[in-house]
Amino acid sequence: MDRPVPGRGSVDAFIDTFGDGYVALAVELGVRPERINTIRDWQAAAEIGARTYGEGAAASAVVLGELARLAARGQLEVPIARTFPLEQVRDAFRELEQQHTHGKIVLRPWPQLPEATNEQATTPVPGSHGVRRPRHAGQETEPINGWITGHNLRAFLELLSRYVGYAFDRTDWEAIEAGVQDTDDEAPGGWYSYPLVGASAALEVALARAVGGEEVSVRVTGAETPELQLRADTLLSAFASV
Numbered sequence: 397m398d399r400p401v402p403g404r405g406s407v408d409a410f411i412d413t414f415g416d417g418y419v420a421l422a423v424e425l426g427v428r429p430e431r432i433n434t435i436r437d438w439q440a441a442a443e444i445g446a447r448t449y450g451e452g453a454a455a456s457a458v459v460l461g462e463l464a465r466l467a468a469r470g471q472l473e474v475p476i477a478r479t480f481p482l483e484q485v486r487d488a489f490r491e492l493e494q495q496h497t498h499g500k501i502v503l504r505p506w507p508q509l510p511e512a513t514n515e516q517a518t519t520p521v522p523g524s525h526g527v528r529r530p531r532h533a534g535q536e537t538e539p540i541n542g543w544i545t546g547h548n549l550r551a552f553l554e555l556l557s558r559y560v561g562y563a564f565d566r567t568d569w570e571a572i573e574a575g576v577q578d579t580d581d582e583a584p585g586g587w588y589s590y591p592l593v594g595a596s597a598a599l600e601v602a603l604a605r606a607v608g609g610e611e612v613s614v615r616v617t618g619a620e621t622p623e624l625q626l627r628a629d630t631l632l633s634a635f636a637s638v
Contacts, residue, residue, distance in 0.1 A: 412436060414495070419446055460634045465551045470558070475499030479623075504622050540616040540625060542632030546605070549576070549612055552635045553592070553601065556616070559627050561595030572603070579604040581613035597624055 408431065410422035415436030422432045423444060434441050435450035466472035477499030480488040488501050544552055550569055557564035572590050580586030581604035592599045602615040614632060619625045 409433075419444065422446075461548065461551075464555055464631065464634050467555055467558070469554075476502055478502070479504060504626070537618070537620050537625070540619060540628045540632070541614070542629070542636065543606070543611045543613045544632060544635040546610045546612050548635040549603070552614070552631055555631060556599070556601070556628060557592050557594065559594075559624060560592055560597040560599055562592045564592070576603045576605060576612065581606050587613075587615075597621070599628075 407422070407425045407427050410418075410425065410427045410432045412418040412422065412432070412434035413436065415434070417437075417440075419432060419434050419437045419440035423429075429445040430447065432441070432444070432446035433449055434446060435448065438448055440446070441448045463472060467474070475498065477497040478488075478491060479502045480491075481504050485503060488503055491497060492501055549572075553569070553572065554564050557568075568590075572588070575588040575590065579588050583604075587602045587604040589600055589602045592601060597618065597620065599616055599618040602617075604613045605611075606613060616628045619628050
């Protein structure tokens, strides 16, 4: 990598994710130590008083919740460089060791489903005004169950809608907010369901409040790809304790 030449323009802050002398380079560029952050060169940081904030500092429910909300609003995008099935974990680490990826490397815990063909059956989606979605022969997906804190419900639904290509708006939220008011997650008929029919998938989200608590139980059905299943499950975990 070509290094910038000191004196050309100004640098206000410097983030080092590589090590190998980049903290020293930041000093050469005139960046103040408190504006330098490294996640690799801790010795150099200690010598000049630079910051060493990394993944550990961000691994909290509060930070993850804020990141999820930013993603829901389209203000944060996490680029994916390449995706590997779990059985190719060694190949994933070899790719990572090259240190030339532009984005995250993702491991899929489930096998990739085959693409639907014209010969495969399609089923109508309730509430989708005639839109139909492919169903893999013999494929039945399990619902994704969990719970989230009540004040995170809107952010959860906005981000889930974004994943399926559905334009979630204020009208959707007002309908859900009213529908979930008198629900009870311990009563068989005490749940409220709402469809999220997007360009890439159609989901049914069932919701019910916990009596006497702030939690909302959630059941998501219709996530037919491993990626969408993982995203929905991750959202539930992220919004469970924020």
